[in-house]
Amino acid sequence: MSRNILELVSARTVLLDGAMGTELMARGLPQGVCPELWNAERPEVVKGIHRDYFAAGADVVSTNSFGGSRTKLAAHGFEPRVSELNRAAARLAREAAPAGKYVAGSMGPTGKFLRPQGEFSEAQFEAVFAEQAEALSEGGADVLLIETQYDLREALCALRGARRASALPVFVTMTFNAFPRGYFTLMGDSVARCLQALEKDGAKAVGANCTLNSEAMAGLVKAMRPETRLPLIAQANAGQPVLGRDGGVTYSQGLEDYLRFVPDIIRAGANLIGGCCGTSPSFIKAMAESLERSPG
Numbered sequence: 001m002s003r004n005i006l007e008l009v010s011a012r013t014v015l016l017d018g019a020m021g022t023e024l025m026a027r028g029l030p031q032g033v034c035p036e037l038w039n040a041e042r043p044e045v046v047k048g049i050h051r052d053y054f055a056a057g058a059d060v061v062s063t064n065s066f067g068g069s070r071t072k073l074a075a076h077g078f079e080p081r082v083s084e085l086n087r088a089a090a091r092l093a094r095e096a097a098p099a100g101k102y103v104a105g106s107m108g109p110t111g112k113f114l115r116p117q118g119e120f121s122e123a124q125f126e127a128v129f130a131e132q133a134e135a136l137s138e139g140g141a142d143v144l145l146i147e148t149q150y151d152l153r154e155a156l157c158a159l160r161g162a163r164r165a166s167a168l169p170v171f172v173t174m175t176f177n178a179f180p181r182g183y184f185t186l187m188g189d190s191v192a193r194c195l196q197a198l199e200k201d202g203a204k205a206v207g208a209n210c211t212l213n214s215e216a217m218a219g220l221v222k223a224m225r226p227e228t229r230l231p232l233i234a235q236a237n238a239g240q241p242v243l244g245r246d247g248g249v250t251y252s253q254g255l256e257d258y259l260r261f262v263p264d265i266i267r268a269g270a271n272l273i274g275g276c277c278g279t280s281p282s283f284i285k286a287m288a289e290s291l292e293r294s295p296g
């Protein structure tokens with residue numbers, strides 16, 4: 001591999017990929033089927049999505065392992081396959097990656113709550129994330145990306161678990177809603193609290209993904225920038241999900257409108273940009289062209 005991903009981040013704006021979930025559905029993943037199962041059963045489809053994102057200009061793609069934690073896989077009866085499905089996720093992205101490009105091992109929320117809201121202890125959560133992080137590292141990830149976190153306590157468990165199990169750098173993105181008093185996670189954590197705690201506990205980049213469209217994300221990046229010295233990540237949704245009559249989901253923000261706010265996101269201080277729900281390889285291609293015109 002050429003250079004370390006952290007060196008790349010310090011050299012220029014880095015382009016991440018867009019959605020995996022909505023792309024899998026577009027390529028035939030039936031509702032209710034575990035997306036991570038396709039790492040084993042439809043590897044060519046998963047690899048094809050990674051290839052499309054690299055071809056669009058992404059520097060980094062995220063593995064198909066967002067729901068690959070033991071707690072999430074248990075919903076499908078796949079707890080015995082945690083290691084297998086996560087290793088396969090990383091391997092597929094690695095195989096799709098051209099020389100000098102990067103693989104981020106994606107880790108989403110457990111889907112459970114810590115005590116007192118839920119049944120889980122912090123030590124249990126930490127072990128869940130450590131197990132997943134270890135498999136993603138073994139499969140060939142370059143960095144671990146803990147994403148869409150709505151509870152700072154859980155995000156810190158994930159960060160500790162990942163750092164315990166792996167020597168790879170760990171990036172963490174939280175998901176925030178916009179309120180008149182500022183931006184807060186579902187559990188009420190403020191931007192300042194989140195970013196400061198994640199930096200203190202050893203994250204190498206922090207930021208936000210999902211929930212907000214690109215216009216709102218530009219505002220959030222502006223609010224995040226003064227709260228950390230770390231590189232900032234921003235991955236906006238393509239607007240809000242809209243349920244179609246056929247049961248399919250589309251997103252409310254079109255490509256043109258999404259793209260209009262990408263320069264604002266970079267100007268506000270984002271160092272790694274990409275898309276979240278509803279974004280596709282065509283969004284990433286347009287973002288790559290926009291970066292070429294005005295590199296950050």
Ligand SMILES: [Zn+2]
Binds near residue numbers: 209210211276
């Ligand atoms: Zn999303």
